[in-house]
Amino acid sequence: GAVKFTAPQLAEQSFELMSKEAITATVQSVADIVNKATAKAQNAVLWTSTKSTIKALVGLEVARRLSPWISVYVIVFLGGNLIFILPKAYDVNKELIDKSVGPHIKKALAFKDEVLAKVPKYTDVVKDE
The missing domain is CATH 1.20.5 (Single alpha-helices involved in coiled-coils or other helix-helix interfaces)
Structure with missing residues (x-):
């Protein structure tokens, strides 16, 4: 055009x-x-x-x-409450959560880094002339 x-x-x-x-x-x-x-x-x-x-x-x-x-309003209400409850619950049970969930988080982050490493940088793809 x-x-x-x-x-x-x-x-x-x-x-x-x-x-x-x-x-x-x-x-x-x-x-x-x-x-x-x-x-x-x-x-x-x-x-x-x-x-x-x-x-x-x-x-x-x-x-x-x-x-x-269950309505959408109930889900939104529970989600809003979880936003405020989860940080306190994490602080109280930090050692237990890190011990049980920590390896899975490390594995997921390693997978994410592996996938992102396969994506080329914008500057490598588009060359300014």
């Missing part, structure tokens, strides 16, 4: 937003996550794993029984 009239040099240039290697790595990591989630869902749905199927059925039954009684 209007870009070719206001800045014709931009319309003539082609630039690569992401390199093919970065796209391949990103798509591969997303595909791995989707495959793992699909395998877990398949195990629950097809009764491959009885334990996961029973957990899913119990969770769905509890949600079915509670959903008529």
Whole structure:
């Protein structure tokens, strides 16, 4: 549209937003996550794993029984209260929480750093001329 009239040099240039290697790595990591989630869902749905199927059925039954009684206002109210309660509860039980949840948080942060390392920096992709 209007870009070719206001800045014709931009319309003539082609630039690569992401390199093919970065796209391949990103798509591969997303595909791995989707495959793992699909395998877990398949195990629950097809009764491959009885334990996961029973957990899913119990969770769905509890949600079915509670959903008529819970409104959006109740969820917002409880969420607002949790904002003020959780910091105090964390301070009281800090050692126990850090001991049990700490390794999982470190693992999640390491995974996040690994995924972000595969994403190229903007300055590496777009070169100023």
